[in-house]
Amino acid sequence: MVLNQKDGPVTMTTANAVLSTSQKTYVYAGFSNRTIYSCEINGTSGNYIADLCADLHPENARLNFYLLLMNGIRVVFTKAVAFSTLLTIRAVLF
Incomplete structure (x- = not known):
């Protein structure tokens, strides 16, 4: 098999x-x-094979990794803000 x-x-x-x-x-x-x-x-070579292979773009893997990393950072930041808010409310009420 030859992949061009x-x-x-x-x-x-x-x-x-x-x-x-x-x-x-x-x-x-x-x-x-x-x-x-x-x-x-x-x-x-068949056109159906080229059509199946046309949608594969592994070069976008780095972009997908950065998007996943940013979502992870957002989750950690949101948890930190929520936890800080809960501690502040607890300190004010008690």
């Missing part, structure tokens, strides 16, 4: 492909940490 990427094609072995009993074909999923523009196997 921006930096050049990457060849992957399909020796561990699984036989589908219902369709009597071999199934193999190829993954990469870069955007895949098209996929080829045994010299044939």
Whole structure:
């Protein structure tokens, strides 16, 4: 299997492909940490394969990590503010 990427094609072995009993074909999923523009196997390429690979953009993983980190910081800050508010109300009432 060949995954065509921006930096050049990457060849992957399909020796561990699984036989589908219902369709009597071999199934193999190829993954990469870069955007895949098209996929080829045994010299044939189909548009459906390119369509499936078109939505994968691993370059956005860093942005997703930063968004997750910001949400975590917001949760910690909100808990700190809520806890401080409760302690202040407790000190004023008692």
